[in-house]
Amino acid sequence: MTMEITGAGVAGRYPFAKLHGLGNDFVFFDDRDETMDVSVDQVKRLCDRRFGIGADGVILVRPARLEGCDGLMYYINADGTLAQMCGNGVRCFAKYVVDRGIVDAARGSLTVETLAGPRAIRFTMDEAGRLATAQVDMGAPVLEAAEVPLNAAAADEAATVVAEDRAARPCDGQTRSCATTLTLAYPGGPSFAFVGVSMGNPHAVCLIDDWEALPAHLFKGGEKSLETFDVDAVGAYFESHPAFPEKTNVEFACVDDSGIAMRVFERGCGETMACGTGACATLVAAALTERSERENDVHLRGGTLHILWDETDHVIMTGPAEEAFIGEVEL
Numbered sequence: 001m002t003m004e005i006t007g008a009g010v011a012g013r014y015p016f017a018k019l020h021g022l023g024n025d026f027v028f029f030d031d032r033d034e035t036m037d038v039s040v041d042q043v044k045r046l047c048d049r050r051f052g053i054g055a056d057g058v059i060l061v062r063p064a065r066l067e068g069c070d071g072l073m074y075y076i077n078a079d080g081t082l083a084q085m086c087g088n089g090v091r092c093f094a095k096y097v098v099d100r101g102i103v104d105a106a107r108g109s110l111t112v113e114t115l116a117g118p119r120a121i122r123f124t125m126d127e128a129g130r131l132a133t134a135q136v137d138m139g140a141p142v143l144e145a146a147e148v149p150l151n152a153a154a155a156d157e158a159a160t161v162v163a164e165d166r167a168a169r170p171c172d173g174q175t176r177s178c179a180t181t182l183t184l185a186y187p188g189g190p191s192f193a194f195v196g197v198s199m200g201n202p203h204a205v206c207l208i209d210d211w212e213a214l215p216a217h218l219f220k221g222g223e224k225s226l227e228t229f230d231v232d233a234v235g236a237y238f239e240s241h242p243a244f245p246e247k248t249n250v251e252f253a254c255v256d257d258s259g260i261a262m263r264v265f266e267r268g269c270g271e272t273m274a275c276g277t278g279a280c281a282t283l284v285a286a287a288l289t290e291r292s293e294r295e296n297d298v299h300l301r302g303g304t305l306h307i308l309w310d311e312t313d314h315v316i317m318t319g320p321a322e323e324a325f326i327g328e329v330e331l
C-alpha cells in the first residue's frame with residue numbers, strides 16, 4: 001500500500017520556495033540539517049489551494065545518503081503519502097540547488113538521490129544565470145507486473161478484469177518481460193485497457209484511439225475529446241482500483257502526428273497540469289503498443305516534455321523548471 005509520512009509535525013516558521021515543472025507545483029524546504037519532521041496534516045495544509053500555499057506536493061531537500069549524489073529529494077504527495085519518484089520534482093530540485101549555489105552551475109550536471117535511486121541530470125542555464133532546462137536520465141522502465149505492481153487476481157475478485165495481455169509487443173529483443181495490459185471494467189461501462197509501467201512509481205496508461213467510441217456520460221459536454229474527458233471521475237476510480245496494490249497514477253493519452261497528448265490523474269494528488277514520470281510511462285506504453293516511436297513530444301496541460309526511450313533502455317526526459325516565489329510559512 002502507499003505509505004503515509006509519520007512526521008510528528010514540529011511547529012515553527014520555515015522559509016520555503018515554490019517551484020513548478022509545467023504547472024506541476026511543489027513547496028520546497030531546505031532540510032539539509034534534517035530537522036523538519038512534517039506531519040500529514042502539515043503537508044495537507046501546505047498543499048491546500050485555499051487555506052495554504054497550494055501545491056501538488058512538498059519536497060524536502062536533504063543530504064544525500066548515496067555516494068556520488070548531490071542531495072536527496074524527499075517527495076510527499078498532497079495527501080501526505082510518500083512517492084518514490086517525481087519527474088517534474090527532480091527537475092525543480094536541480095533548479096533549487098543550482099540557483100542557490102548549493103551545486104556549482106559550472107558543472108552543468110548533478111545527480112539527485114530519490115527513493116527510487118539516483119537520477120543523473122544535465123542542465124542548461126538562462127541569460128540571467130539560472131537553471132532553465134534539465135535533462136534527466138529517468139532510468140529503465142519496469143514492466144514486470146509484480147514490480148509495477150499490478151495484481152490481476154485481486155482485481156478479478158472484484159470481477160473487474162476483462163482481459164490480461166502479457167505481450168503488449170515483443171520488447172525490442174530485450175531480455176526483459178513484456179508489459180502487461182489489464183483491461184478493467186468501469187461502473188456503467190465501458191472497460192479500459194491499461195498498460196502497467198513503473199518509473200520507480202506505478203503508472204496505468206490508457207491509450208485511446210477513438211474518443212467517439214466512448215459513451216457520452218464520460219465527457220463533460222462539448223465534443224468527445226481528451227479535453228472534455230472526465231479525468232476526475234474515471235481517474236479517481238482507477239487510482240485506488242484493487243488491480244493496483246500500491247494505488248497508481250492514471251494516464252489517458254492519444255497519439256497523432258504532433259506527438260502524444262496526455263492528461264493524468266496522479267496518485268495522492270488528483271489531476272495535475274503535468275507529470276514527468278507519467279509522460280515517460282506513456283511514451284513507453286505508446287512505443288510498446290506501436291502507436292509511437294521511442295522518441296516523442298508529450299503534450300500535457302501545462303506544456304510539453306521531450307521523452308526518449310534510448311537504446312540502453314533508459315528513458316531520458318527533457319523539460320523546464322521554474323521558481324514562482326519564496327516566502328516564510330508558519331507550520
Ligand SMILES: N[C@H](CCC[C@H](N)C(=O)O)C(=O)O
Pocket residue numbers: 024077082083084085086087088089201202249266267268269272274275276277278
Ligand atoms: N503522484 C506521484 C508522484 C509525483 C509524480 C509526478 N508529479 C511527476 O512529475 O513524476 C506518485 O504518487 O507516484
